[in-house]
Amino acid sequence: MDDPRYEHVACLTTAVGLYEHALFAAPRVEHGMCVDDASRALLVTAREPRPTPDVVSMSRIYLAYLLRAQAADGRMHNRSDDTGRWLDAPATGDHWGRALWAFGTAAAHSPEGQVRAGGVLGAQRALLARSPYPRAMAYAALGAAALMRTAPENLAARRLLHDARSVLSQAESGAGWLWPDHRLTYANAVLPEAMITVGRALHDDELRDRGLALLGWLADHQDVAGHVSVVPAGGRGPGERRPSFDQQPIEVASMAEAAATAFGATGDHRWAALVARCEAWFEGDNDGRLRMRAPSGGGAYDGLEDGSVNLNQGAESTLASVATAQLVDLLADVLSPVAP
Known part of the structure; x- marks a missing residue:
């Protein structure tokens, strides 16, 4: 290869x-x-x-x-x-x-x-x-x-x-819990990313701005002590414990994709910084302080568990790792002064 x-x-x-x-x-x-x-x-x-x-x-x-x-x-x-x-x-x-x-x-x-x-x-x-x-x-x-x-x-x-x-x-948000459903489940960030994308394409500023606000809320909800802490495989509802496990790489990549789209729509460097934090999750800046990439071979582990990792290296997780690293490369000029 x-x-x-x-x-x-x-x-x-x-x-x-x-x-x-x-x-x-x-x-x-x-x-x-x-x-x-x-x-x-x-x-x-x-x-x-x-x-x-x-x-x-x-x-x-x-x-x-x-x-x-x-x-x-x-x-x-x-x-x-x-x-x-x-x-x-x-x-x-x-x-x-x-x-x-x-x-x-x-x-x-x-x-x-x-x-x-x-x-x-x-x-x-x-x-x-x-x-x-x-x-x-x-x-x-x-x-x-x-x-x-x-x-x-x-x-x-x-x-x-x-x-x-x-x-x-x-999709309608409620008071205090802005997500347009009673629980966060999977691939959550694709919903605000699509709002931003469709809003831009159709010149619908209201939808675009709703997407940006919803993505900002999701980013805050998936932040613990300054690092990315994504919703676990079982989902999360209002008031449930954070951090929680198992966390899957695809959720991190979904957040990185949406953040890159938000940066493209706004030029706001906070979104580029979020892409960098998603990349850092794979490198060990996560709830377990564990590296999510295999030491050799280019694979990524299938899940961050409580105190350990799932050592299987399936396609979804490995491609999530590749996609996130790719986005960092594409934003390299912007990220240089803002990466954590």
Whole structure:
């Protein structure tokens, strides 16, 4: 592998796709593959500013896997075995939204023409579908907005943004507990990130500002003594103990993505500093004071537990680590004076 950051991702990758789970660093072949992780992988490899030939080759693999997962109406399979045989029916869960985000990002950012063209093809087909789930629509909105950066007159992308705005605008906050649900659950930061993104794309300043305020509240809620302390896998409601466990890397990466988007929308350096704190979480500035990256090989651990780590290095966690480090690199000029 010619890029150490992607070394473990490459170990999980075959000519078919990307293994979902690992036992320590070894792929769990019997657990198969999924669109969720292939989407995360395409997202980071496609937006790599100077990808090596190996990284470009990986982008092509993930793109092909995602295109094979699509039905004609835009819905998508999620789970397959290691040969690529689909194990479920096409649907529009979070995996559909994540795939559209990856397609749009590939279309907008990949330096490889074949990957850009495939991203446009996949995005156009995914834009035919809609999801009843707010997070799925939030992910999809990120992809539609990315596609519109290269094709501002794309009507299908604009229609999806309007539909996503309707979903996101229904979220109402209560007094004292600003989150628009009775509990924080998973991938929380994607909701305010989508509000910011859709608000900017549709010139809806009210929605954008609501997203920024909600992200600020979430960042404060996930801060303990100046370091990131994310909501655990079981979620968290009002008044519940902090810190709590198990904390998963994907939550940290979700916060980093949203903070980077907020910085792009405002130029406010506090959001860049939050990206740096998310990166520091992986390096041990967390509730356990434990490093979340393996000492070699490029993998990241699957969870921060109370006094220990889950030593398995699955695709989701490793890609969360890669994505967060990538965002720090993209903001390097800004972060130099503000990083903790």
